[in-house]
Amino acid sequence: MDIHNKVEILxxxxxxxxxELTIRELKKHKMANNLVHVKDGEEALNFxxxxxxxxxxKDRIHFPKVILLDIQMPKVNGIEVLRQIKxxxxxxxIPVVILTSSKEHPDVKACYELGANSYIVKPVNFExxxxxxxxxxxxxxxxxxxxx
Numbered sequence: 001m002d003i004h005n006k007v008e009i010l011x012x013x014x015x016x017x018x019x020e021l022t023i024r025e026l027k028k029h030k031m032a033n034n035l036v037h038v039k040d041g042e043e044a045l046n047f048x049x050x051x052x053x054x055x056x057x058k059d060r061i062h063f064p065k066v067i068l069l070d071i072q073m074p075k076v077n078g079i080e081v082l083r084q085i086k087x088x089x090x091x092x093x094i095p096v097v098i099l100t101s102s103k104e105h106p107d108v109k110a111c112y113e114l115g116a117n118s119y120i121v122k123p124v125n126f127e128x129x130x131x132x133x134x135x136x137x138x139x140x141x142x143x144x145x146x147x148x
């Protein structure tokens with residue numbers, strides 16, 4: 001994908017299986033045309049803030065319509081990614097949906113305190129997972145009104 005096109009979804013997910021299921025469900029409902037998948041927190045931050053492999057001549061920050069963020073990722077965990085997104089005035093209004101397997105109360109609390117817009121625990125079965133992704137896509141891409 002050409003990153004100069006307007007990215008609608010940034011999917012930060014280290015599990016290839018979960019990423020493939022998410023992308024497949026979004027594509028099935030024509031909501032994955034402008035999606036970028038990154039595999040760890042460092043790559044997510046590099047993409048958002050236009051660093052490393054994502055340096056762009058047109059602009060340095062990429063503003064996806066929504067970020068789907070796992071919190072249990074290598075290099076930089078999702079909670080730290082969320083903290084950096086929400087601390088920066090240029091990116092704090094980007095909706096961040098935590099999509100994780102962690103039901104731990106400290107994780108839920110930390111994410112909301114840092115400004116997460118939603119916290120969703122991944123369902124174990126495929127049908128539940130597919131329905132969750134479909135509902136996420138419909139809400140954040142079609143119904144939600146972004147400030148931009």
